[in-house]
Amino acid sequence: MVLLKDLEKFAEKNLDNALEDLFKLTRIPTVTAKGGEYSSEAITELNRIFRDLDFETLTTETKGEPVFTSTSKTDKPKTLLFYDHYDVQPAEPFDQWTSPPFEPEIREGMIYGRGVADNKGNIIARVYAIKMIQELHGELPVNVKFIIEGEEEVSSPNLKEYVDSHHDFLFSDQTSCIWEFGGTNTLGMQEIWGGVKGICYVQLKTTGPNRDLHSAYGSIVENPANHLVAALASLRNDQTDKIQIENFYNPIITPSKEVLEAILKIKDTMDEEKQKEQLGIKKFIGDLHGEELLKKYYLNPTCTICGIWSGWQGEGGKTVLPAEAHAKLDFRLVPNQTPEDVIQMLRDHFKKNNFNVEIEWFDGYRPAFTPLSVPFVGLLKETMLEVYGHTPIIHPWSPASGPLYLFADHIPVLSIGVAHVGSRGHAPNENIKVEDFKQGQVCLARLMEKMAET
Numbered sequence: 001m002v003l004l005k006d007l008e009k010f011a012e013k014n015l016d017n018a019l020e021d022l023f024k025l026t027r028i029p030t031v032t033a034k035g036g037e038y039s040s041e042a043i044t045e046l047n048r049i050f051r052d053l054d055f056e057t058l059t060t061e062t063k064g065e066p067v068f069t070s071t072s073k074t075d076k077p078k079t080l081l082f083y084d085h086y087d088v089q090p091a092e093p094f095d096q097w098t099s100p101p102f103e104p105e106i107r108e109g110m111i112y113g114r115g116v117a118d119n120k121g122n123i124i125a126r127v128y129a130i131k132m133i134q135e136l137h138g139e140l141p142v143n144v145k146f147i148i149e150g151e152e153e154v155s156s157p158n159l160k161e162y163v164d165s166h167h168d169f170l171f172s173d174q175t176s177c178i179w180e181f182g183g184t185n186t187l188g189m190q191e192i193w194g195g196v197k198g199i200c201y202v203q204l205k206t207t208g209p210n211r212d213l214h215s216a217y218g219s220i221v222e223n224p225a226n227h228l229v230a231a232l233a234s235l236r237n238d239q240t241d242k243i244q245i246e247n248f249y250n251p252i253i254t255p256s257k258e259v260l261e262a263i264l265k266i267k268d269t270m271d272e273e274k275q276k277e278q279l280g281i282k283k284f285i286g287d288l289h290g291e292e293l294l295k296k297y298y299l300n301p302t303c304t305i306c307g308i309w310s311g312w313q314g315e316g317g318k319t320v321l322p323a324e325a326h327a328k329l330d331f332r333l334v335p336n337q338t339p340e341d342v343i344q345m346l347r348d349h350f351k352k353n354n355f356n357v358e359i360e361w362f363d364g365y366r367p368a369f370t371p372l373s374v375p376f377v378g379l380l381k382e383t384m385l386e387v388y389g390h391t392p393i394i395h396p397w398s399p400a401s402g403p404l405y406l407f408a409d410h411i412p413v414l415s416i417g418v419a420h421v422g423s424r425g426h427a428p429n430e431n432i433k434v435e436d437f438k439q440g441q442v443c444l445a446r447l448m449e450k451m452a453e454t
């Protein structure tokens, strides 16, 4: 292993080049939600960046945006796989950006631009970690592979098909994976994410008369909006926050000792009062605190109404009995719940309780996590302690969701990255710190060295 300060020196010396590559990639407005018209430009840029590393590159067409993959020309026993995405969230509202979202710039040690935190900054930091090792060691001590998709921000509709048909390329019993996101918490401490909750997202519809009626009919014609509200209210007990769908909690597994210990450690870094103030709330559900609050946050599934609409939505009054009503609802799922089971239970619930609710569409991911007892967790923790000078906080999984199960079913997957708590992912003025961008490179270079030694 080379000295840590030599890795840091390399990151400093090559900072301008790394920033230039990040800026070039950030200038391409790869907003897949608006259609993939910039995907090919991004792929061209990725080809340039990875060929410059002397990596093999391949673009695979899907039913949506192409998947870009790249592989080192090495033949080592171990492999480090990176999962990233070249697409970004829409940048609107544009007028809330201090500098234009697709014209990245640096102000006071921060890099601003759409995608710098989620997730183009990580792509480039990972590339420069490889350059660092290549220059200081002559060659990579582990094989490195990248999979960079273009549909992460629109729920990765074609990733499953890609992964299913590329098992041999992606997985082996000597492969470990670093996922796309991560950074530091409010105290500036590094965080490792061991997985994600699952999600089941549904759109519901109820129907009544064949057109909107005068609300004078209210005494004799059933209102689909009232019916939908009653159906929604039946799903969750507002007092206890318990989800009242039969068997809903049955599949959930008891958390391991490691998971409970990790949650206890997170407690020491929490400032509940500050968090409530930031969220603009007076208390958390059930007025929970400390360990109980965190256990609920990480270990409990949710049922959240994300949107609800019917009848007259405009200004002023309109006395109308609507013809139909709609709601969007998401369930965040914990191990071992699945979106397919939840949909079936939801259908059964409506039927059994005489609610005539149509499920218009649904979508979802299974929850997934890497057990905290696997050696890769210890190795990453040790690496981060050395590079950052403190033991990182380990989250057993994120309360958010992603297509991680496609990978974590086969190999250890952990998520770290170069963002920080104020990075404003998905929001105006998205940013990362130049310092985190550099140290992120050092951390991954060290990880590769350590992987080869164990």
Ligand SMILES: [Zn+2]
Binding pocket: 089, 118, 153, 425, 426
């Ligand atoms: Zn995102």
